[in-house]
Amino acid sequence: MKTDVLAELAATLEQRKNASADSSYVASLHAKGLNKILEKVGEESIETIIAAKDAITSGDKSDLVYETADLWFHTLVMLSHLDLGPDAILDELARRFNLSGLEEKASRDQ
Numbered sequence: 167m168k169t170d171v172l173a174e175l176a177a178t179l180e181q182r183k184n185a186s187a188d189s190s191y192v193a194s195l196h197a198k199g200l201n202k203i204l205e206k207v208g209e210e211s212i213e214t215i216i217a218a219k220d221a222i223t224s225g226d227k228s229d230l231v232y233e234t235a236d237l238w239f240h241t242l243v244m245l246s247h248l249d250l251g252p253d254a255i256l257d258e259l260a261r262r263f264n265l266s267g268l269e270e271k272a273s274r275d276q
């Protein structure tokens with residue numbers, strides 16, 4: 167699992183909070199504010215849904231990968247704008263996974 171990419175991208179996104187909006191797409195999103203970032207998350211969500219449906223009919227999943235990357239990227243910008251990073255989400259997923267792991271173990275042990 168390439169979580170180091172997430173960590174490095176998150177570090178770059180933090181740096182962009184103080185960058186010039188003229189030279190950085192991420193800085194330009196921060197400058198436009200949370201509503202613009204949420205608008206992008208919404209747009210990318212819809213594009214991801216369309217790509218998933220198209221993947222079924224065409225059998226080609228490349229657009230789905232591309233649009234999901236756009237969606238993940240914009241959610242990372244949203245989290246960064248609110249002073250959160252991917253670790254918060256990974257910790258929550260790990261917590262849920264560990265909980266379900268414990269439940270599975272308990273049902274096996276019964």
Ligand SMILES: N=c1c2ncn([C@@H]3O[C@H](COP(=O)(O)OP(=O)(O)OP(=O)(O)O)[C@@H](O)[C@H]3O)c2ncn1[C@@H]1O[C@H](COP(=O)(O)O)[C@@H](O)[C@H]1O
Nearest residue numbers: 175178179182189190191192193194206209235236239240
């Ligand atoms: N991973 C990404 C990334 N994914 C998508 N995008 C941008 O997200 C935008 C999404 O596509 P759209 O067609 O919706 O965007 P648009 O028409 O330019 O935007 P709007 O005017 O509609 O808001 C494109 O401009 C993409 O270039 C990204 N821009 C930056 N990154 C990463 O963020 C880092 C910092 O980027 P900068 O802030 O540009 O230096 C880079 O090093 C990259 O690693």
